[in-house]
């Protein structure tokens with residue numbers, strides 16, 4: 001079982017010709033509402049990958065919260081672990097996409113701010129019963145750190161996607177198994193430096209290998225169109241991504257991480273879970289949307305040749 005403790009947002013996207021100036025009102029060409037937040041995206045990805053998932057998140061007592069619950073239910077995730085916080089608004093990302101492809105994003109944390117260390121304590125039994133606990137850098141630092149501590153105490157594998165690169169302690173990174181990072185986040189935590197700009201997949205494999213066992217128990221670095229690398233105490237591996245036409249890379253990293261957690265929970269070795277997660281990420285970039293772009297398990301396994 002995979003327990004995801006993380007953010008849930010409702011993404012509201014307006015598609016405009018050009019951004020409005022302060023004080024200006026403009027008409028958008030199109031508008032879309034979708035489930036978002038890294039916690040929600042990764043929980044859905046792990047579920048689509050075939051893992052039993054319990055997603056612990058906080059929503060507000062509002063229409064957006066009801067929408068998010070409905071979206072999770074339609075996708076087949078249990079909504080019992082979702083908490084409704086009175087007098088809070090559901091987390092929201094107000095996104096504007098201009099014809100140029102540029103975007104502006106305003107995130108209001110809202111009910112996500114109720115994901116506190118006390119909530120982790122309240123979920124201790126659920127954490128203890130998990131095979132893998134997965135969280136992201138979108139939570140408050142003290143919540144991430146407490147979850148790392150509790151997971152370690154109860155002996156459950158702690159997968160940390162440090163996106164964005166929150167300033168967590170070395171002790172928290174040390175128990176991550178794996179610590180999942182993209183190139184930018186990898187540099188932020190000291191896996192690779194600016195000198196690693198443009199490094200090859202094999203160059204990143206070597207960097208990950210030197211970080212595994214030092215910074216974290218194991219390390220995974222995703223490298224966009226190139227694929228990803230992984231390392232733990234027993235070895236280091238590369239997984240090249242297939243050459244594909246990317247139509248929408250939104251949520252690819254979340255698709256990758258949720259899939260990785262699902263297959264680790266199933267007992268697959270890290271190099272095998274890595275290859276499957278790269279296949280999932282590469283399928284996700286080939287269709288529009290975030291959670292809607294995650295391919296079903298059979299398709300991902302076929303693409304990975306697993």
Ligand code: ADP
Nearest residue numbers: 182222223224225227241246252253278281282
């Ligand atoms: P993030 O979006 O978090 O920065 P990446 O860009 O590294 O993450 O992408 C995560 C994974 O998605 C990659 O490891 C790869 O499997 C897949 N991916 C991303 N972009 C592409 C692409 N252009 N072609 C093929 N696969 C891709």
